Amino acid sequence: MSEENTTRIYTVNLAKAWDTPKYRRTDRVINIIKEFTRRHMQTNKVKIDQDLNRHIWSRGKKNPPRKIILRMIKEDDDTVVVSSFIEEKGSELSEESVEVEEPKMQEEKKVEKEPKMQEEKKVEKEPKDKSK
Template sequence: MTPEEQPELEDVEEISETEEVEEAIEEEVEAEEEVTEVPTEAPPEEEEEIVDERIYTVPLRKAYWTGSRLRRAKRAVRILREFVEKHMKPEEIHIQPEVNEKIWSRGIQKPPRRIRIRATKNSENLVRVYLAEG
């Protein structure tokens, strides 16, 4: 081989490597586009007839008193459920994820001492618990 031919071979190798890299990048971009094309829509909630709506400040300090501190957040959710059961007398209770996340926001050992909620009761005696605004 002459020295002139050798750089040409290197150029060919570099070109083929860059083409492979570009193809791989294009495939990744196409894969990302496919993923982003799928909309994540929540199913529309059915309009329910709300019979009763109340706002409560639920004291969760009992969660700090009893037992292990490694169960406080779980206990706080149970206390919230019992409070709503006592005051609204439902057949079924649905605690919204935002309320659960608020209780667990500081970890299992330190739930909030109190939480403000909005409880709605529909005609089927189902109570939904939301975070109160404000």
């Protein structure tokens, strides 16, 4: 057998989980991922990575993600390890870029509020006399 592991990347649509009751949606998502992996990697031994599991469960049992990008690695003993592909892209972002964006948004909001306050004028309406 070859020593190299087979690696594939798939985007999986998880919308079928919305056909089940709300309280079972995330459980159904896990089963959909396992079924998808069995079909495409042609093995019955599937392991879901801990980080992927946490990502799926992060929004609770009733609101799992609609689709997810997966990395599937088939090892020599026909075991497939499924992990999230998005996490690696997210780690490339530096913390500095996130810090720079937030203050700009706050400054823009402050600038917008000040002119509005100056432009607003109180208009008093005189009551109409209906004493006729």
